[in-house]
Every structure is written in structure tokens, then in C-alpha cells.
Amino acid sequence: MATETSSAADAAGPGMPQLNIDTFGNQIFWLVIALLAIYFVLSRVALPRIAAILAERQGTITNDIAAAEDLKAKAEAAEAAYEKALADARAEAQRIAGETKAAIQADLDVAIEKADAEIAAKAAESEKAIAEIRAGAQEAVKEVAKDAAQDIVALMGGKADAKAITAAVNARMKG
Numbered sequence: 001m002a003t004e005t006s007s008a009a010d011a012a013g014p015g016m017p018q019l020n021i022d023t024f025g026n027q028i029f030w031l032v033i034a035l036l037a038i039y040f041v042l043s044r045v046a047l048p049r050i051a052a053i054l055a056e057r058q059g060t061i062t063n064d065i066a067a068a069e070d071l072k073a074k075a076e077a078a079e080a081a082y083e084k085a086l087a088d089a090r091a092e093a094q095r096i097a098g099e100t101k102a103a104i105q106a107d108l109d110v111a112i113e114k115a116d117a118e119i120a121a122k123a124a125e126s127e128k129a130i131a132e133i134r135a136g137a138q139e140a141v142k143e144v145a146k147d148a149a150q151d152i153v154a155l156m157g158g159k160a161d162a163k164a165i166t167a168a169v170n171a172r173m174k175g
Contacts, residue, residue: 138173145169 017023146162146169153160 142169142173145172 018027146165149165149169150160150162153165
């Protein structure tokens with residue numbers, strides 16, 4: 001039974017120290033000391049570092065946004081300058097094309113006038129040559145007609161005089 005009494009006394013003993021009412025004052029004191037120590041460490045060391053990092057990040061973000069806006073403005077200005085240069089280049093190309101077209105047309109007009117003059121000169125030469133050939137052909141036809149008329153008269157047994165044959169051929173040639 002002695003064992004039973006010692007186990008009962010142990011069970012009725014102080015138990016868990018945290019729940020012992022006799023030590024509550026001491027426990028509360030050390031709890032307050034620990035919380036104050038944690039508060040001072042956090043407020044003096046950890047929180048200022050965290051605040052500095054957050055401020056630095058905010059500053060970096062603000063600077064990056066400002067730099068991005070600046071670069072965006074520069075890009076827009078560069079795009080506007082590019083568009084203006086492109087428009088100027090197109091206008092210059094149109095002007096050069098117009099001038100070139102006008103110069104080519106002027107050269108073409110001169111070449112056409114020269115070709116027309118050469119064609120007109122050759123046409124005049126050709127018509128002169130044709131007129132000479134016609135005149136020569138008429139003379140040749142007259143000669144052939146005179147010879148043929150003399151031969152026909154001679155074959156028929158008559159004697160033809162050259163003046164009469166020439167007068168007859170000339171009268172017939174005139175119409």
C-alpha cells in the first residue's frame with residue numbers, strides 16, 4: 001500500500017510547472033521580459049532593415065517607371081523622326097521620278113522630231129526617185145511604143161515616117 005500512497009502523492013503533486021499557480025507571477029514577468037526583448041530587437045534591427053529594403057524597392061520601381069516613360073518618349077520621338085524622314089524620302093523620290101520622267105520625255109520628243117525629219121527627208125528622196133523612175137519609164141514606154149509602131153507598119157507593108165509615129169505615140173500617151 002505504500003506504493004499506492006506514493007503514487008497518489010505524486011499525482012497530487014505540483015504537476016505541470018506551467019499550470020502551477022504558485023509560479024504564475026514569475027512566469028508572467030519573464031514573458032513580459034521576452035516580449036519586450038523581441039519587440040526591441042524587431043523594432044531596432046529587423047523592421048528598419050525591412051523598411052529600408054521596401055523603400056529601396058519602391059525607389060527602384062519609381063526610377064524604372066520614370067526611365068521607361070523617358071525611353072517611351074524617346075522612342076515616340078524617334079518614330080516621329082523616322083516617319084518624317086520616310087515621308088521626305090518619298091517626296092524626294094517622287095520629285096526625282098517626275099524630273100527624270102520630264103527629262104526622258106524631252107529626250108524622246110527630240111528623238112521623235114529628229115526621226116520625223118529623217119523620215120520626211122527619206123520620203124522626199126523616195127518620191128524624187130519614184131518621179132525619176134516614172135519619167136524614165138514613160139520615156140522607155142514612148143521608145144518601145146515608137147519601135148513597136150514602126151515594126152507594125154513595116155510588117156503591114158507600109159513605110160512609116162518617124163515624125164508621124166512620134167506624133168501618134170505622143171497624142172496617145174497624153175490621153
